[in-house]
Amino acid sequence: MGALGGPGVARALEGGENSKVFVEPERELPMVRDADVIVCGAGPAGVSAAITAARAGAKVRLFEWRGCLGGVWTAGLLGWLIDFDKPGLTAELKRHLTERGLNRGGSESNLCYDPEGMKLLLEELCAEAGVMFQLHTKVSAAFKEGNRLTTIVTESKSGREAWRAPVFIDTTGDGDLGALAGCAFEIGEAEDCPCQPMSLNALLVCKDVGLLGDFVRYNETAEEGKSNSDKKDLFRAEIERAGHFPSYSKPTLWQIRDNLLLVMMNHEYGVKPFDAAAVTAATVRARAELHRIVNGLRALGGGWEGLQIAATAEQIGVRDGRRIRGRYVVSAEDLKTGARHEDGVTRATFAVDIHALSAEHNKKAGYTNRGIKTQPYDIPLRALLARDVEGLMMAGRCISGDFIAHSSYRVTGNAVAMGEAAGVTAAIAAATKRLPHEVDWKEGAAKLAAMRQRG
Numbered sequence: 445m446g447a448l449g450g451p452g453v454a455r456a457l458e459g460g461e462n463s464k465v466f467v468e469p470e471r472e473l474p475m476v477r478d479a480d481v482i483v484c485g486a487g488p489a490g491v492s493a494a495i496t497a498a499r500a501g502a503k504v505r506l507f508e509w510r511g512c513l514g515g516v517w518t519a520g521l522l523g524w525l526i527d528f529d530k531p532g533l534t535a536e537l538k539r540h541l542t543e544r545g546l547n548r549g550g551s552e553s554n555l556c557y558d559p560e561g562m563k564l565l566l567e568e569l570c571a572e573a574g575v576m577f578q579l580h581t582k583v584s585a586a587f588k589e590g591n592r593l594t595t596i597v598t599e600s601k602s603g604r605e606a607w608r609a610p611v612f613i614d615t616t617g618d619g620d621l622g623a624l625a626g627c628a629f630e631i632g633e634a635e636d637c638p639c640q641p642m643s644l645n646a647l648l649v650c651k652d653v654g655l656l657g658d659f660v661r662y663n664e665t666a667e668e669g670k671s672n673s674d675k676k677d678l679f680r681a682e683i684e685r686a687g688h689f690p691s692y693s694k695p696t697l698w699q700i701r702d703n704l705l706l707v708m709m710n711h712e713y714g715v716k717p718f719d720a721a722a723v724t725a726a727t728v729r730a731r732a733e734l735h736r737i738v739n740g741l742r743a744l745g746g747g748w749e750g751l752q753i754a755a756t757a758e759q760i761g762v763r764d765g766r767r768i769r770g771r772y773v774v775s776a777e778d779l780k781t782g783a784r785h786e787d788g789v790t791r792a793t794f795a796v797d798i799h800a801l802s803a804e805h806n807k808k809a810g811y812t813n814r815g816i817k818t819q820p821y822d823i824p825l826r827a828l829l830a831r832d833v834e835g836l837m838m839a840g841r842c843i844s845g846d847f848i849a850h851s852s853y854r855v856t857g858n859a860v861a862m863g864e865a866a867g868v869t870a871a872i873a874a875a876t877k878r879l880p881h882e883v884d885w886k887e888g889a890a891k892l893a894a895m896r897q898r899g
């Protein structure tokens with residue numbers, strides 16, 4: 445049988461031709477057992493987990509569905525790093541971006557970067573660390589022995605393949621692996637999922653960024669003086685002047701370099717992230733809105749003359765996915781009180797950031813913090829350890845937390861720090877034949893500190 449398998453014998457359940465259920469035939473898959481740690485999803489959290497586990501001595505496999513590493517950073521054309529003033533890989537990434545001339549503006553904590561350059565950088569860092577990464581490969585099934593996750597199945601042009609390892613990390617953003625393995629999870633604010641909206645970002649080119657200084661953040665050729673909030677409001681007024689009220693009422697333009705800009709200016713409301721047809725429709729609507737706005741701005745002339753979309757993102761940005769239930773749930777209370785934990789793996793500082801949940805909300809405000817004042821708070825390792833399944837960790841936006849806390853910790857500086865913590869813990873667990881929850885964070889923290897000192 446080839447890698448794609450044979451056709452199998454189709455069998456419908458009772459009901460014959462009218463059956464609404466199809467029983468997939470059993471088949472044998474090739475099984476690979478060459479990794480200590482398998483990381484599923486290569487966004488900011490996944491690449492950080494994989495690089496860190498590999499640097500800690502583990503053999504690491506990293507699977508990514510899209511055609512590049514980086515997740516929302518790259519396939520999502522994000523363009524803006526938040527809560528990035530941390531030691532370790534965040535500092536290292538900033539150093540590399542600066543050396544390559546790929547970042548601009550902002551502060552130590554928040555800065556703009558070039559998504560195309562980020563793709564190359566992440567591939568180089570993963571290759572250097574010895575991470576075995578595979579693109580275009582979707583994690584599609586998970587199997588346990590007892591309560592321990594032991595095997596995953598991927599789908600790709602190579603067909604269905606099984607992969608076995610002692611430790612797995614779910615960094616799919618959407619919590620796919622945790623859900624496939626049977627973990628409890630939550631989505632959005634309540635059961636019927638009022639979720640944060642999705643946004644499709646885009647790269648734009650303009651003729652002379654110097655003429656757009658009132659609207660563009662970190663515009664090196666224009667005089668600064670207007671606040672970022674002023675710039676968003678002025679940009680929205682221009683979009684309205686061009687005849688359209690944007691579905692994100694705080695649209696933002698960043699200068700990547702020269703006349704290359706990044707834009708976030710749309711919201712898609714109430715889209716369930718696990719409904720492929722709904723996500724497709726949202727992507728199509730969002731792309732049409734982006735083109736409508738850019739065509740309208742171009743028609744205004746002046747500084748907007750010649751404005752064009754260079755590329756829309758491959759992946760619409762999903763803010764809210766599954767939050768896999770862990771051994772601790774990071775909560776709104778933690779943010780309000782500035783929680784401290786002995787197993788704190790990073791200290792998050794970003795504010796509560798809930799984007800409008802409907803078009804009606806958007807007319808009043810593009811986003812809100814609901815009056816919650818965030819104190820810097822710890823994310824404990826327990827929030828990265830699946831409660832219901834052994835041998836499984838999470839990092840990034842699918843960790844264990846409530847809706848409000850997620851709206852703060854989801855930004856990418858925290859995703860990187862969580863990835864490092866999960867990566868080092870998984871590597872120690874695999875090397876010492878323990879489960880991740882049996883590894884004390886003191887061991888992980890000491891190993892990370894030693895690795896950072898070695899450079």
Ligand SMILES: Cc1cc2nc3c(=O)[nH]c(=O)nc-3n(C[C@H](O)[C@H](O)[C@H](O)COP(=O)(O)OP(=O)(O)OC[C@H]3O[C@@H](n4cnc5c(N)ncnc54)[C@H](O)[C@@H]3O)c2cc1C
Nearest residue numbers: 485487488489509515516526583616617761762840841856
């Ligand atoms: C529109 C938008 C704007 C945002 N703005 C900012 C901002 O300005 N600054 C900031 O720092 N953060 C921002 N965030 C938040 C941040 O980008 C995300 O929360 C962050 O990317 C989380 O990182 P992650 O690695 O957990 O997930 P992701 O970046 O979503 O990465 C998950 C990866 O897993 C892959 N994957 C998913 N399922 C599977 C599967 N079954 N098999 C294999 N691979 C899979 C995906 O393709 C993806 O590459 C924004 C998010 C969105 C959506």
